[in-house]
Amino acid sequence: MSYNVIIRGSAGVGKTSIAKRLAGLISGYHISFDEIMRLHKLDRVSPEDGCIPLDNFIRGNEFALGSVSGLNAFSIPVIFDGCFYHKEQLDHLLKRLDGTIYVFSLVAPVEECVARDSGRSDPIGEESVRAVHSLTSAFEVGRVINTLQKTVDSVVHEMLGLIGKR
Numbered sequence: 001m002s003y004n005v006i007i008r009g010s011a012g013v014g015k016t017s018i019a020k021r022l023a024g025l026i027s028g029y030h031i032s033f034d035e036i037m038r039l040h041k042l043d044r045v046s047p048e049d050g051c052i053p054l055d056n057f058i059r060g061n062e063f064a065l066g067s068v069s070g071l072n073a074f075s076i077p078v079i080f081d082g083c084f085y086h087k088e089q090l091d092h093l094l095k096r097l098d099g100t101i102y103v104f105s106l107v108a109p110v111e112e113c114v115a116r117d118s119g120r121s122d123p124i125g126e127e128s129v130r131a132v133h134s135l136t137s138a139f140e141v142g143r144v145i146n147t148l149q150k151t152v153d154s155v156v157h158e159m160l161g162l163i164g165k166r
Helices: 015-026 033-039 054-068 087-096 110-118 126-136 152-162
Strands: 003-009 029-032 078-082 100-107 143-146
Touching (some): 003 015, 003 087, 015 029, 015 152, 029 033, 033 054, 033 078, 054 078, 054 087, 087 100, 110 126, 143 152
Parallel strands (some): 003 078, 003 100, 029 078, 100 143
């Protein structure tokens, strides 16, 4: 049975670390929207809106969907990680995926996200983390998991229980 996992949330909440660990444990294919957006030069913030435009994320969805086409037919789970701060981007992706879909919204206090970002080799900066946190916190979809004071392994274990793969 094929399935997809979408992990969304603010910068610094742990999405990519968790997605990579989950993909490794379930022999899944990991898609990072940060990488797609950078690779295709879609990560430019609009000066008018103060965020990446929805149209860029929709184009990112199309690149992501193209790269995973057919994986579900081989029962390979696909794990997507991204901020998904435009609900329309998430809705667009959900309508185009086959199989069962699990959505997890990861949350943590903004100060924790800022602290985690500052420890990265390529931080996006406090102002950007705060902006993304505000946008991703505007709505919740799927199962909400607070990552504060949790390890990557404990969050992954919680997800595995929720998707029935323990």
